[in-house]
Amino acid sequence: MSREAGEIEQKYQIPTVALAGDNVVSFGLGAYFKDDSGMPLRFVGVPFPFAGQPQSVAVKYVAGKDMVSGKPFMQAVVDALTTPLTPEEKLSGPAPGSAAPERRMLAPDTPDHLQSLFMARDWTDYNPVTLPTEEKVAAMLKGTSHRPDEVIKSNSGTFGSHRPFTVEKVATVAVMAGAKPEYLPIILALASRVPYLDSTTSIAQMIVVNGPIRQKIGMNSGLGALGPDNEANSVIGRSMTLIHKVIQGYKEGVTGFSSLSNPLRYDNLCFAENEESLPDGWEPLHVQMGHKRTDSVVTIFNGWNFINSTGWAAQHYAPQLLMRDYMSSLSGMGATIIMDPSVAELLQSVQGFKNKEALGEWLSQNVEKTAESYWGNSIVASMLAPLARQGLKPYADWLNVPGKTAIKPFTNPRQIHSVVAGGKTASVWFATDFGPSGGGISIDEWS
Amino acid sequence: MDRRKMLALLGVSPAVIAGTPSFAGTAPAPLSAAAGCESESMVSVLNPGIETKLANRVPLAPRLSTLHGKTIYLVDFDWGGMQENGGVLKAMQAWFAQNMPSVKTIYKIKGGNFVTDDPGLWKEIADDHGDGVIIGVAG
Secondary structure (H helix, E strand, O other): OOHHHHHHHHOOOOOOOEEEOEEEOHHHHHHHHHHOOOOOEEEEEEOOOOOOOOOOHHHHHOOOEEEOOOEEEEHHHHHHHHHHOOOOOEEEEEEEOOOOOOOOEEOOEEEHHHHHHHOOOOOOOOOOOOOOEHHHHHHHHHOOOOOOOEEEEOOOOOHHEEOOHHHHHHHHHHHHHHHOOOHHHHHHHHHHHOOOOOOOOOEEEEEEEEHHHHHHHOOOOOOOOOOOOHHHHHHHHHHHHHHHHOOOOEEEOOOOOOOOOOOHHHHHOOEEOHHHHHOOOOOOOHHOOOOOOOOOEEEEEEEEEEEEEEOOEEEEEEEHHHHHHHHHOOOOEEEEEEEOHHHHHHHHOOOOOHHHHHHHHHHHHHHHHHHHHHHHHHHHHHHHHHHHOOOOHHHHHHOOOOOOOOOOOOOHHHHEEEEOOOOOOOOOOOOOOEEEEEOOEEOOHOO | OOHHHHHHHHOOOOOHHHOHHHHOOOOOOOOHOOOOOOOOOOOOOOOOOOOOOOOOOOOOOOOOOOOOOOOOEEEEOOOOOOOOOOOOHHHHHHHHHHHOOOOOEEEEOOOOOOOOOOOHHHHHHHHHOOOOOEEEOOO
């Protein structure tokens, strides 16, 4: 909304008031203004939450105080449109008061003091970091052929603010996370995709690695693949958390406002696909996305939910039936099933799913939920209800049916993915709403 | 049913649920020891910090001298999608009608959804000589 308000102000020179809940107004007045837009928009604020409230509450808000200025709300609106601009609001060109460029080295200090400094600067996940001495960073850089001063990306901050970073900076973060040099190509590939998707909701990321590098660096795709039981999985996952904080500059309450956040963000669900245990006809994820089997590829997923099968596959109720049941609680905007190889074998040999795509097709045709539950998800409602009102099918039809009508929310079977991992000690699986963010990223290009 | 028997039927070892003695008996190591550091020595390390370059400043449009006789657009940018946040904008529209009746208000819902732009609407407002815009509600 800040973007649209800025466009109306700048392109059409029409005075505009931006109206926001007090949960996000400080972001519009703070980081978004300073780092991204440069335009000191005039905001008025209402208490949060405002959606889902009866009209009487909206009337009360408008009759109450503006959460930004403390003035009577409508007086603040009128003032925002009519009070002459201040000198600050008339400024154009380079912003005054830019910080001095960061020096390459920190001042020498004791390790304890440096650990405290890293915490104070939020360069940590609050587990101890390995201090990035020149020797350790130089050793880390041996993990890539890229020059240390190569700029990977400039617009790396949240919403694309200008935070240029180099290969050396990523190597520094990799040392902090405890990585080995041979992990660096994956970590560089992950860094090439900042800024990561953030939200006031509890969105999280997932990292899936495919190709020969899995075995070369000892990633775990087997027994305990999703647990804290493997150095490469654990450290590469942690690296992404530190990239998010150190390179992207994510800080709760400043550049992001995730109300509950998500414990998956500690390690970003980092694991490798068990390609060696795929049933006949089931291709690895990266091959499905158009890469060669001999390519090493990392894929970043975004999502919220991670539903555990809890028990193992039962003889009296085929795995796809329980997947179907559990997936009815997901939004329908995409899904990834993470399954043990034994589940994949059952699905292929007993249930007749010749490939992953066939399973996605079946789930797309068989997962159902009520229309009212579908629209009850605010992400779905925000993204699709406006388009439904504008006539987009099948969503337009689903707006007008009785609430209890069963609909098939997964309209696109290609958005239902399967990844196989695990050690065949239980026929277990997870149904998630994680979906790939862009295509897979070549790791080989960062070797 | 006996808890131990029930866990066994579920395929879970009671020992797993009981936990390990280390949870209760071992104090966490001091930070410096956990990080493998000696606090008395001085070390030089690379600076992980990245300076965010402040965005170039863009001035606001000049403000109106008065709202009397002006046309103000109230634009619902459709966050939430079910027109729930339009309630605040409609309450504002009612306030104008009652308290500043010379102000003409026009309520519009932005096209697309909350993450897409609607340049056609901004042009329409400009072409229609809209004097001011109130856009929201973000949350």
